[in-house]
Amino acid sequence: MIRLFVNVDHVATIREARKTTEPDPLAAALLAEAAGAHGITVHLREDRRHIQDHDVRRIISGINTPLNLEMAAVEEMVRLALEIRPYQVSLVPERRQEITTEGGLDVCSQEAHLKAICLRVREKGIRYSLFIDPDPRQVDAAVRVEAESMEINTGLYSEQKEPAAIARELDRIRCAARAGAERGLRVFAGHGLTCDNVVAIAAIPEIEELNIGHHVISRSVFVGLDRSVREMMESIDKGVRKRPAGISKN
16 A cells, blocks of 8 residues: 555645634544554645644644655745654745645756755754656756655646546656656655546556645545545555556555
């Protein structure tokens, strides 16, 4: 089974709509763990639109699985990560006016900056990952800045409707995953994945971890979080069973 990290950001989104205390992202994280999630992801954005600083602190001290902290490559976030020491930091691009993350990090244009952050977080024993588009130039740059892993942005793939377009994006993801693994990177994926479209992604042998939030939380409104997480894990397992025999990263 590929590791599934459940992103609980949108539990906080509902709470922040009323600026109250519920629903609690930590409670959601614990339910996701109980349903079998291998870890929890939160994105502490600079504008604090959903997850807040106190959420990160409560979640990291309250969960039993690893915390993956998504954040922008800015000093404020680096200092927080060095203080609380999550299992992993995943650097992502941010624009204040975007509804959600719109693309991968442009590693090529800021290699010196990202390598400096890498050295600081890895000195504290924190794993270091970069969220990038399935672009060979970005894969090469991720290697140069000494990232331990890369998370392939599956957003464009998830938006496609026509079979030819889906196949094209899948091929880009497969090529990026293969290139990253061959260069020594651990390969993850995420963004826009659902129980339907995750199967083809999970079938890619180099991918060992998925970060999924919006679909899991949306589905939980109707069926509960426990069932939503379990359904996602079942879909992931369908993809794993499609992998070539004898090839696995897990």
